[in-house]
Amino acid sequence: MDRDGRPALSRRSMLAGAAAAGVLAPAVAASGVAAFSAAAGAEAASASAAAAGQTRQITLYAEPMPNSTLIGYGLEPGKPTIPGPLLEIYEGDTLEIELVNNTDERLSIHPHGVNYDTNSDGAPFNNSFNNPRETRVYTWRTRTTYQRDGVYMPGSAGFWHYHDHALRGDHGTIGLLKGLYGGLIVRKRGDLLPDRQYTVVFNEQTINNKIAPDTPMFVANQGERVEWICIGHGNLLHTFHLHAHRWADTRTGMLASATDNTPVLDNKDLNPGGSFGFQVIAGEGVGPGAWMYHCHVQGHSDSGMSGVFLVRNPDGSMPPGAQAAIDRFQGHEHTGMTTTEMKAMGAEPVPTGPHDGIAPIAPDNPSAKKVKKSQPTTTTTPHNGHK
Amino acid sequence: MDRDGRPALSRRSMLAGAAAAGVLAPAVAASGVAAFSAAAGAEAASASAAAAGQTRQITLYAEPMPNSTLIGYGLEPGKPTIPGPLLEIYEGDTLEIELVNNTDERLSIHPHGVNYDTNSDGAPFNNSFNNPRETRVYTWRTRTTYQRDGVYMPGSAGFWHYHDHALRGDHGTIGLLKGLYGGLIVRKRGDLLPDRQYTVVFNEQTINNKIAPDTPMFVANQGERVEWICIGHGNLLHTFHLHAHRWADTRTGMLASATDNTPVLDNKDLNPGGSFGFQVIAGEGVGPGAWMYHCHVQGHSDSGMSGVFLVRNPDGSMPPGAQAAIDRFQGHEHTGMTTTEMKAMGAEPVPTGPHDGIAPIAPDNPSAKKVKKSQPTTTTTPHNGHK
């Protein structure tokens, strides 16, 4: 434990454990133990130790969610999630996605922020989609900042996302409503890695296709570095607000120096097709407890676009008052638009079962992932056969 | 007078005079004359002369507005305003707010941008609110940019705001409609102070709960440095536009150097929960006169989300044509949404009396404050008794 009560090696183990948790680690993780050993004592530098230009292959499965009209992407057959798995690569690397369409409808995957040929566009007008029950490979490339004509042109690093662009239409409108979306991070080598990651998608009047009190509860221990990936979809104006924590309006959410005058925010527009990400130290300067995150469009928060960011004590125990706050959150009346009204405007809330209290990060909560404190292992992504 | 026709000591006197004008001066002002003397001849540096870590205490009163269904925060009993008083502190300092609830309903105060325990969250789910007629203390702390894990994490400096989070609901929706909001500035020591400050809140289809021609007229003399604090609330998309003046999209609205390529704006999204601020030199390069500020969403400006920024001559006299423009503004037909339609969608215009021409900054116009050209005095904020 360092002075913040944070496990000192957590960021390294994240890279290794992530794959086991159903999440694509940055490409560098493919080289497994060796890469991490080389980086011992210099966490942030570990990624830089690997060479750029690697290619990773994964398989995604687009499948109906159980007992639902929704559809999700998943890393294993029979395990679709909403949002889909958080994908991560390093600038310079390539990701080959074999998309298995286990539905009876046309669909696709279209990424933001990366490079792809028209063949991997995911847009029907480029004939780039999976027919029903068809498997197709999409290739996403990335590049670092480059100089051209004496100026610096941007690379691919950023907090991006991917989504369907073909289900029952030309722009992915129905695919998005049904849950075919996920987060995509392209990091620069050397970027500081977090202890935990949360994906928050404001999709119509839902968060990750759920409304309060069924929205994801994100859990961390005081002092952990947690990363938020925020994505907007649908038709509506949204503003993402996080209580008691803030970030800089940069690529990483951090500042370049103590005199950097980039605006600092705790509330940011999160509109269709947009995305951003940032890291905060959980409970830093404010202590542990239950903190709200929500859309600040008043009618949206009232009708269920809010959730809980639970910051536990540094040792993982519950801070005083937190359970009572969560109980209040789960019991309180979410006024405003009714579920019927929401459905009428296109959003489709997920059918949910009984709530399980503060259950930290349920296995079926794909929007939150925690590092497993296991030994680093070589990541072996399931991949069947297109080459 | 300096070469711009601006009183050379105005920024210093502002700090001292502000408190008398019903506005909380930055904490450094509490040390009064001494601090300012130390800074003679180096205005911008004056703030830096004071030590960080001070604690200020103020009392706010939440009370019904006279002859209205609205509610405002005020610094004195019987004097609620909409927006509430503009609060200012320096990074590193702490503000203790004793909130006296002089209404018969539950309400609270919730800040953006600063640090607070769950106890001071202002959110009902943290049991943080004032019961009817109850007094409660909320503590807001701030911190400077700090290094963690080799990177710079943002401090609290920025143009923020505060608002109710508890009136008749869990998210402050009704409190905001009724006027329970205000601006909050956290400055870095050394930040350049303005001559005048204007708070502009786009709240549903109103500006500061008023519609044209009753929106605030902001007045300055040519060459004065004026600061705009812009805040968004409610449910709607808004874009703030100021005629003939512009700012950089940084924390302060200024650039770091002549080659800084931060975007420069004269129109910026101002959506629910968002806020920004900037300084302009009144009439710089464009001359004195009556300039419009308005929401650039066309239906919003047409229905009354517009106002006048009156730049007088350097000596305070009226420039040619300005009075005629103001007369036109006050007389012209504001088309678009009717007041009835506005009310139907939740906005509640303030009942207003007869217009008083260009009355520069009426005492009942809390969104504008002017420096009093008095001697610096020690600020003594009214404070009754919780410690």
Added chain:
Amino acid sequence: MDRDGRPALSRRSMLAGAAAAGVLAPAVAASGVAAFSAAAGAEAASASAAAAGQTRQITLYAEPMPNSTLIGYGLEPGKPTIPGPLLEIYEGDTLEIELVNNTDERLSIHPHGVNYDTNSDGAPFNNSFNNPRETRVYTWRTRTTYQRDGVYMPGSAGFWHYHDHALRGDHGTIGLLKGLYGGLIVRKRGDLLPDRQYTVVFNEQTINNKIAPDTPMFVANQGERVEWICIGHGNLLHTFHLHAHRWADTRTGMLASATDNTPVLDNKDLNPGGSFGFQVIAGEGVGPGAWMYHCHVQGHSDSGMSGVFLVRNPDGSMPPGAQAAIDRFQGHEHTGMTTTEMKAMGAEPVPTGPHDGIAPIAPDNPSAKKVKKSQPTTTTTPHNGHK
């Protein structure tokens, strides 16, 4: 041809050829061949060779569009376009616009980002407009970043726009609906000039008052540097998305260095009164082909707010699959809001004739301009008589 397959002199010829194409070149272009010769071998520096402080004069004609209820600005009588001509000046220079009102209604021109007296405000409340059939001169001045009180105040450089502020109302609402808008670029001397420029105006649920498949097709050859000027108008939330290309959120869309952490975007809010611009290398890292640009608000793209960015092969020939994609785009069903519904909410689609396939940049497509590969000539803007 340089290594990117781009004509090496295209940026220089653009400045000269632009005027012939009906576009105002930066003021420096007025000095014609001499200025450009001086910059041989150093394109980006060419602009710097000219002295600041020049005044240019142009005449704009506001006229009804043929066979339409729309109105456009044009550089020649009888040739109004929507959007109006893209105007460009260098920081420090002045633009005098003689606006000829060839309609029977009051109208005006109001710019963003530049300096003007109240007389040139374009706002009726300042009595600044053209009566029916009246000619009036508006003067726009610009200035570079300047120091005041020890800080850097922003200059005028940016991607801005101009629009009516007086037609049948006080805020230009009807003028905007009818097409009275255009792009305005203020460059810093030394800014890198593009090979091609596209103006994209999201105006209610149209792009440049057109809906798919009649939205503009923007065409470039692989490797060309193309500049997008994006402007928002009307009442609605919009987000601009470009497939397979991205930019930095700076004044120019480029980064300051390889470690600049400004966010990189491929999707940005484009709301009423807002504007931004950026340059991309056509097809860079993704190859030639037909790429979509569209509003990412799903209902908007579905109802016709989408278009094609056609990147041809470096030699100008069509890449495989591009024509098929364009055919699909022009034939496919644009679902969502019907034209009738759109009209009901104020947008007025342009009546269009038969589609002409990929017709690269039709003469009647004012939103795209291509450099003529002619010899540099002195620009002589038509100008009749007000001084």
